[in-house]
Amino acid sequence: MNCEQIKKKISIRSVLESFNLYPEKQNSKTAFYFAIDREEKKPSLCVDFVKNKAFDFGTGKSYDVVSIVQQMNKCSVSEALEYLKKFDIPVNSLNINRNESNKNYKILEVKEIEHPALVQYLKARKVFEQRHLVKEIHYQMNGKPYFGIGFYNNSGGIEIRNKYLKICLGKKDVTFIKNHNVKKEICVFEGYFDFLTYLRLPNAQNSNSDFLILNSTAMFFKIEEELKEYEKIVLFLDNDLNGKNLTEEIINKYESVEDCSVLYRSFKDLNVWFLSNLKEWQ
Template sequence: MNCEQIKEKISIRRVLESFNLFPVKQNSETAFYFAIDREEKSPSLCVDFAQNKAFDFGTGKSYDVISIVQQLSKCSVSNALQYLEKFDTSVQSTNKSILESNKNYEILEVKEIEHLALAEYLKSRKVFDQKHLVKEIHYQMKGKNYFGVGFYNNAGGIEIRNKYSKICLGKKDITLIKNELNLKNEICVFEGFFDFLTYLNLPNVQISNSDYLILNSTAMFFKAEKQLTQYDKIVLFLDNDLSGSILAEKIVDKYENVEDCSILYEDCKDLNEWLVKYVNW
């Protein structure tokens, strides 16, 4: 196998486990580990199992399975490849399980929001006025039919949300929305699309004329790093949790003129929860 095949076929989770490294916090797609190059009290290494990559929010370094071994063993690429030879690639790697399950789907219908359950769901999140920015997606997975509110990312993948599920159909990616009236060269950054819809539903937002970046996961930040350097001001609306706080700190340290607005909803997990909890309209 060549290097690219090794990076794809050998699970980064299994490589980390071989060094007795395990996640401190995780969900179905990502996990946070303590940094592999220093001691720390809060985990800053974000591992994306679907992409089979890791990103250190403390240093800005990105890792694949080869560079992970290089860092942990302090060795050359050739020695890292020798170490990786012991890993079995004849079976599907753990990191691909999410992607493979998502390949087993078919989009049945895409249309404007019509289903009563989805309309009520958007109303419960107080973003029904922004329904034109999302779609009603009907899809089939493992022989069963489902539907949900869909939001497209830059790679054509669809973030699906309803009252009971939170998944991505297709490739995970960021969503960058350009605004021709963005004279201030400003960008607002959100973790999820419901926070983006929430922001647009706030009073006086229509006059802000910013570009909008929806990460769709903090693990996708590496795809936006270079693009953010183009802006004169960055306004953050990230979640008030571990991954959101770590990323916010990273962005504040790395870029100039950054405004962290999470303090506005500091007693809530995110902007949408604040809207639902405190705003009555």
């Protein structure tokens, strides 16, 4: 495909999801995202799934899939096109209604982590010891085979990660892990790599907390009522705008909340902080 064909055929939603970006508000044809070039408190990036384009009301900039990759990766057009080669997903074949599973994929195999690339990725993130909590997922999209590290959510969707990609196969949802602690304490994470990282910390060995992995801050609405049942909420959210905004919302909404992001205030998230302080835990 040439550049113009790519702009029309590859789903702008899938490209945004590859950067772990999800809508804050949406309907069947459009959605609002937070801006991709700055921090903001209200989402201003309007994405038109029919036209496969986005418009930032804050700056007046228009985006297509190529310019989104350029902005996110700070790269040239040719480098953006190279990044987009792995998608090749026609816009019209995607299920725009995210309340139903995306039917544009097929799971080929689910097994324990053994592919060298995935083993290396887990080791690079220093969570290889927690590999029993994830799976090696081989899947097909538009007839092309792919693979990645899979983590299941409560709706049976699979959060797929590898060195180059972040997507969700199926319905987006949270992952709730209950340890029968009678609703005393729950630890909340934004992504599952932070959850796996937490399990490597010394204090985690004696913890009987329940765990909530949001898989996206946009999924918080699914669980906010159930959180009221806990005596204490412990937050390990990212130190970006979305994470900070949600942290503030939770602190204002619930009685007993501990914000642990202060431990890694100079880092993007818990995993990045852990990698920088690994010697302390060895």
